[in-house]
Amino acid sequence: MVIACQNAAFGYEGNTAVSGLNFTVNSGDYLCVVGENGSGKSTLIKGLLRLKRPQSGSVLTGDGLLPAEIGYLPQQTAAQKDFPASAHEVVLSGRMGARGIAPFYSRRDKSVVDENLRLLGIESLRNRCYRELSGGQQQRVLLARALVATKKLLLLDEPTAGLDPTATADFYELIAKLNRGGLTVIIVSHDITSAVKYASHILHLRKKQLFFGTTADYLNSETGKLFVGGAYSD
Amino acid sequence: MIDLLLEMFSYMFLVRAVVVGLLVSLCAALLGVSLVLKRYSMMGDGLSHVGFGTLAIATAMNAAPLTVSIPIVVAAAFLLLRISENSKIKGDAAIALISTSSLAIGVVVISLTTGMNTDVCNYLFGSILAMSKSDVNLSIALAAVVLALFLLFYNKIFAVTFDENFAKATGVKTGLYNMIIAFLTAITIVLGMRMMGSLLISSLTIFPALTSMRVCKKFKTVTVCSAFVSVICFFIGVVISYVYATPTGASVVIVNIVAFLLFWATNLTIGRIKK
Numbered sequence: 327m328v329i330a331c332q333n334a335a336f337g338y339e340g341n342t343a344v345s346g347l348n349f350t351v352n353s354g355d356y357l358c359v360v361g362e363n364g365s366g367k368s369t370l371i372k373g374l375l376r377l378k379r380p381q382s383g384s385v386l387t388g389d390g391l392l393p394a395e396i397g398y399l400p401q402q403t404a405a406q407k408d409f410p411a412s413a414h415e416v417v418l419s420g421r422m423g424a425r426g427i428a429p430f431y432s433r434r435d436k437s438v439v440d441e442n443l444r445l446l447g448i449e450s451l452r453n454r455c456y457r458e459l460s461g462g463q464q465q466r467v468l469l470a471r472a473l474v475a476t477k478k479l480l481l482l483d484e485p486t487a488g489l490d491p492t493a494t495a496d497f498y499e500l501i502a503k504l505n506r507g508g509l510t511v512i513i514v515s516h517d518i519t520s521a522v523k524y525a526s527h528i529l530h531l532r533k534k535q536l537f538f539g540t541t542a543d544y545l546n547s548e549t550g551k552l553f554v555g556g557a558y559s560d
Numbered sequence: 561m562i563d564l565l566l567e568m569f570s571y572m573f574l575v576r577a578v579v580v581g582l583l584v585s586l587c588a589a590l591l592g593v594s595l596v597l598k599r600y601s602m603m604g605d606g607l608s609h610v611g612f613g614t615l616a617i618a619t620a621m622n623a624a625p626l627t628v629s630i631p632i633v634v635a636a637a638f639l640l641l642r643i644s645e646n647s648k649i650k651g652d653a654a655i656a657l658i659s660t661s662s663l664a665i666g667v668v669v670i671s672l673t674t675g676m677n678t679d680v681c682n683y684l685f686g687s688i689l690a691m692s693k694s695d696v697n698l699s700i701a702l703a704a705v706v707l708a709l710f711l712l713f714y715n716k717i718f719a720v721t722f723d724e725n726f727a728k729a730t731g732v733k734t735g736l737y738n739m740i741i742a743f744l745t746a747i748t749i750v751l752g753m754r755m756m757g758s759l760l761i762s763s764l765t766i767f768p769a770l771t772s773m774r775v776c777k778k779f780k781t782v783t784v785c786s787a788f789v790s791v792i793c794f795f796i797g798v799v800i801s802y803v804y805a806t807p808t809g810a811s812v813v814i815v816n817i818v819a820f821l822l823f824w825a826t827n828l829t830i831g832r833i834k835k
Contacts, residue, residue: 375729394731400723405599409722411779422719423730429712455777475730 327388328353328479328510329374329396334383336366336373342381343369346534351479351512351527353389356505358525358541359514360553365531367514368401371483374512391479394423397472399482402464406456413451413459413467417443420471435474442470446500462493469500480504482513486520498524518554568802576696577688577755577808581794583703584752585764585812589790590710591745592765593783594721596773603640603742604762606655607749610636612758613662613669615683620673626698629750636662637746641738686757686809688801699751706744713740718779756809764790767816774823775830793819 328351335345344366351357359367372378373385375396397420421435443449448466451459456467465485472480482501486494494517502524505511515521521528521541528544530537530553537549544550569575588604595601611633618628636658643654670680682690691699710717719727720737728734745765752761772785797812804811 377725377728392731394729396729398726398729400725400729403723405597406723409597409779410773410777410782411718411722412777415718415779416722419715419719419722419727420730422715422727423732425715430715453778458777471726 327351327386328355328391329388329512330386331373331380332384332386334373334380334385336369336378337381338369342533344531344533344535345382347383348535349527349529349538351510353510354505354508355527356502356511356525357513357527357529358521359512359529359531360516360518360521361531361536366533367531368483370531371481371514374481389478395476395478397476397478397480399465399468399472399480399485401483401487402468408457411456412453413448413456413470414439414443414453416456416467417470417474420474423475438474439470442473445473446470460493461489462497465489465493465497466500473504477509479510479512482511484514484516486515486517494520522554564799564803568799573689573691574798574802576691576693578795578798580691580696580699580703580751581755581798581808581812582791583700583707584748584755585768585790585794586787587703587706587710587744587748588752588761588764589768589786590707590783591741591748592767592769592790593772593779593786594717594741595745595765596769597721598741600644600741601762601766602652602655603637604745604749604765606640606659607633607637607746608753608758608761609659610662611750611753611761612683613666615754615758616666616669619679620669624694625754626695626750629753630702630747633750634743634746637742638739641742645738682757683754684757684759685807686753686755686760688755688798688808690754702747702751706747709740709744713737714783717741722779756812757807760809760813763813763816764794767813767820768793771816771820771823774820774827789816789819789823 330350331347334347335342337343347370359370361367369378373380375398417439418431418435421431421438425431443452446466446469448463448470451463451467456464459467486497489497498520501511501513522545525541527539528537528541528550529535530549537544537547545554595603611629614629614632615625618625621628640655640658716732716737719732720734724734749761752764756764768786768790769782771789772782776782776785793815794812797815798808800806800815801808801811
């Protein structure tokens with residue numbers, strides 16, 4: 327078990343956004359969290375990252391995973407779109423959490439960054455300005471930043487929002503490759519087609535947990551049939 | 561030109577003012593990059609209005625202005641930070657609320673004590689004569705602290721500026737670093753306020769950052785460039801203010817406007833050539 331929820335509920339200022347969460351993610355799993363807008367997906371992400379405390383129940387981590395060891399790929403904010411920073415500066419900032427109080431990056435931090443830029447095939451973007459990259463390139467830079475932060479668990483929040491179909495497909499292939507390399511992946515997405523294509527497990531939310539299990543079971547379940555069939559598509 | 565500078569710097573008060581002014585413009589420019597990118601540009605403005613209120617109170621109490629202003633403005637900075645993070649009153653509204661309140665309190669305190677005179681004008685628009693000898697020593701010490709802390713926390717400041725949520729999720733103490741940014745901003749504003757004027761001091765944080773963002777592509781180059789832009793603009797502004805007897809704060813801002821337009825035009829031209 328890498329991370330798990332036991333009867334967890336999360337919400338804002340007394341309102342519960344999502345409740346009844348019971349699921350376990352094991353090492354090497356690829357979990358896709360699906361559900362409509364407002365179903366509690368983003369709130370769950372905040373809970374898993376410990377940015378938000380559960381209102382009830384608990385979030386457990388195992389396999390020696392510290393809460394700060396989750397690589398996170400957040401949705402982009404408007405402020406980032408025109409941020410003057412080189413790709414290298416952005417990726418390097420992923421090492422900050424591991425630095426603790428130490429003020430400057432070590433040579434090792436820089437070599438980890440170079441390694442991951444190579445892994446994702448974006449060495450050529452190293453000195454380019456982040457705001458001048460295409461959407462797909464920006465996502466790869468943010469992915470590299472998440473990977474230099476940790477190699478244990480990767481949490482992605484709507485990573486393909488705003489990408490064109492080719493860039494989306496490339497990005498999913500990249501994540502699948504990393505997953506085959508042993509990285510545990512949790513991805514939040516609208517994109518049910520890609521979810522069932524790549525994920526090993528599905529968690530379906532609508533204010534509460536509608537389904538959790540393997541992708542094969544999901545496709546045979548009532549919830550899965552309805553959702554994948556397009557009845558809920560948005 | 562050399563003669564003019566020699567003449568200027570034969571006045572001790574001008575030397576003091578320029579030394580403090582250069583240090584303050586340097587600090588303001590460095591912090592300004594983060595403030596502008598974090599969408600906190602109005603914070604400096606709000607804090608300088610709080611500073612006006614505290615100056616008025618300090619004068620009424622016959623106390624040393626810096627010793628009264630610094631703790632209150634720092635407290636106001638933390639308050640603004642907390643409000644913009646958690647409260648239902650959004651950040652910009654909170655800043656407007658606090659800045660107009662302190663302005664009003666300051667004006668009432670002044671009119672009850674000394675009455676509305678040239679002092680008020682100096683508080684609002686700045687005066688090069690504002691710096692006494694003891695002020696200068698304190699200002700230099702504080703500016704050195706601000707610079708040292710900024711350099712020490714440069715990487716953390718980048719991390720919380722670019723993506724606070726990510727930084728927090730990976731274990732960076734973002735609350736602490738936001739407080740450090742707010743603290744350093746408050747000190748810088750108070751130090752520069754009497755020379756630049758409480759209505760104009762926030763321009764020192766905003767202009768150099770925006771100016772260098774026209775041309776620079778990296779956070780580091782933006783930071784270094786805005787430090788240079790700010791220091792050079794301040795110096796030219798002071799010389800202009802000496803030669804034409806214009807108010808110092810306003811002259812510095814005018815030079816900053818010109819620098820901004822120049823960088824903007826440069827960027828447009830570079831863009832054209834590339835196409």
